[in-house]
Amino acid sequence: MKYIKYNIEYENKLNVAVIGCGGHTYRNILPCFAYAPVNLVAVCDLDINKALKVAKVFGFEKVYDDYHKMLSDVKIDAVFVITGYDKDSKSLYPKIAIECMRKGCHVWIEKPPASSSAEIREMIQTSHETNKKIMVGFKKMFFPSIQKLKQIISSQEFGETTSVYIRYPQNIPLNVNDRQDNKKMLWFLDHIVHPLSILVYLMGEIKSIYFNINEKVGSSITNITFKSGAIGTLHLAASASQTSPLEHLEVIGEGANVIVENGVKLRYYKKGDRVVKELKHLNGGYGRMSSYIGDDEVAPIFWEPEFSLGQLYNKNIFMLGYAQEILYFCESVLNNEPIMIGSLEQALHILNVYEAYKYEQGVLVTIK
Numbered sequence: 001m002k003y004i005k006y007n008i009e010y011e012n013k014l015n016v017a018v019i020g021c022g023g024h025t026y027r028n029i030l031p032c033f034a035y036a037p038v039n040l041v042a043v044c045d046l047d048i049n050k051a052l053k054v055a056k057v058f059g060f061e062k063v064y065d066d067y068h069k070m071l072s073d074v075k076i077d078a079v080f081v082i083t084g085y086d087k088d089s090k091s092l093y094p095k096i097a098i099e100c101m102r103k104g105c106h107v108w109i110e111k112p113p114a115s116s117s118a119e120i121r122e123m124i125q126t127s128h129e130t131n132k133k134i135m136v137g138f139k140k141m142f143f144p145s146i147q148k149l150k151q152i153i154s155s156q157e158f159g160e161t162t163s164v165y166i167r168y169p170q171n172i173p174l175n176v177n178d179r180q181d182n183k184k185m186l187w188f189l190d191h192i193v194h195p196l197s198i199l200v201y202l203m204g205e206i207k208s209i210y211f212n213i214n215e216k217v218g219s220s221i222t223n224i225t226f227k228s229g230a231i232g233t234l235h236l237a238a239s240a241s242q243t244s245p246l247e248h249l250e251v252i253g254e255g256a257n258v259i260v261e262n263g264v265k266l267r268y269y270k271k272g273d274r275v276v277k278e279l280k281h282l283n284g285g286y287g288r289m290s291s292y293i294g295d296d297e298v299a300p301i302f303w304e305p306e307f308s309l310g311q312l313y314n315k316n317i318f319m320l321g322y323a324q325e326i327l328y329f330c331e332s333v334l335n336n337e338p339i340m341i342g343s344l345e346q347a348l349h350i351l352n353v354y355e356a357y358k359y360e361q362g363v364l365v366t367i368k
């Protein structure tokens with residue numbers, strides 16, 4: 001767990017700019033800057049009135065409706081780009097990120113980082129050529145629950161991670177021709193990056209997938225083999241109730257398993273035996289145990305947030321990893337350390353998996 005400093009307590013800060021002043025920027029990104037080492041130098045939106053209002057609320061010094069002009073006018077260390085799609089439903093991030101890097105800025109971009117793996121490769125190349133860092137806001141990699149789960153599954157006592165199950169509500173176009181069309185795939189791309197970012201962060205790269213689609217509602221089950229040898233299921237439960245929590249995640253090791261429900265509740269079933277010590281000599285105690293409660297050393301660990309204290313951990317920007325991902329990016333830039341979480345290499349792999357859904361269902365697709 002990290003000790004969080006407030007913006008006002010930092011001495012060494014990055015001069016930053018923001019491109020895109022939509023709902024997500026206002027709700028989730030700008031509030032994070034209160035906990036990051038940043039000076040809010042400039043803000044830009046195509047709609048100047050939006051940018052002016054945002055600048056007033058959050059205290060940006062300069063306001064623009066053209067990011068080219070902004071990049072030429074002011075000295076900026078890093079740019080946060082939160083723009084979304086163009087009129088053809090293509091992700092705007094590759095074009096804008098490449099321009100920012102060429103203008104000498106490090107870049108943080110929202111998801112989906114691109115509409116194709118080719119665009120991610122272009123960003124990787126530009127990042128190498130310009131020596132500028134770029135990070136994708138895969139917030140789920142930074143959820144406290146997912147970070148803890150990662151720590152648990154990396155421990156010796158958990159053993160190797162052997163299988164994983166993740167559920168997320170999302171439909172996919174039934175017709176394979178529709179799956180070649182950016183417009184028709186927009187929401188699939190927009191959301192598939194969320195569960196895939198969890199899988200890639202926890203389990204490493206995917207070797208192959210095959211998927212089947214429910215023809216009525218467009219839900220799907222994808223069977224996955226990871227390069228590590230682990231296997232998994234991605235259940236895109238399109239027709240789940242709108243009132244339900246979105247996610248369920250379970251990772252199985254060797255004699256141990258760990259579950260994250262609804263992104264916040266973590267349950268860890270440690271390796272161990274349900275039979276208490278005093279019954280062990282009685283043939284394992286099977287058929288004779290009057291209690292389901294085992295010994296304390298092997299008891300499950302359960303964590304959930306508390307909502308009484310005015311802490312940082314019970315703000316959504318911390319529970320959903322936004323503040324942590326932004327802090328991680330700023331620290332990586334300030335300390336000149338590589339981006340390992342939310343990297344373009346992870347993004348490339350995620351886009352490679354996304355592109356595998358352009359095939360017919362029911363065929364085994366090897367991921368590059």
Ligand SMILES: NC(=O)c1ccc[n+]([C@@H]2O[C@H](COP(=O)([O-])OP(=O)(O)OC[C@H]3O[C@@H](n4cnc5c(N)ncnc54)[C@H](O)[C@@H]3O)[C@@H](O)[C@H]2O)c1
Pocket residue numbers: 019020021022023024025044045046047050065067082083084085092110111112137139190
């Ligand atoms: N990680 C998450 O939890 C999460 C949640 C919501 C949205 N998002 C992502 O955030 C992004 C924005 O979402 P939103 O809901 O705020 O969208 P939005 O449409 O409300 O806002 C986008 C803003 O970007 C501006 N913009 C577009 N092109 C621009 C350009 N060239 N220069 C300057 N400004 C430009 C638009 O005018 C608009 O104000 C999307 O990529 C979305 O997928 C992520």
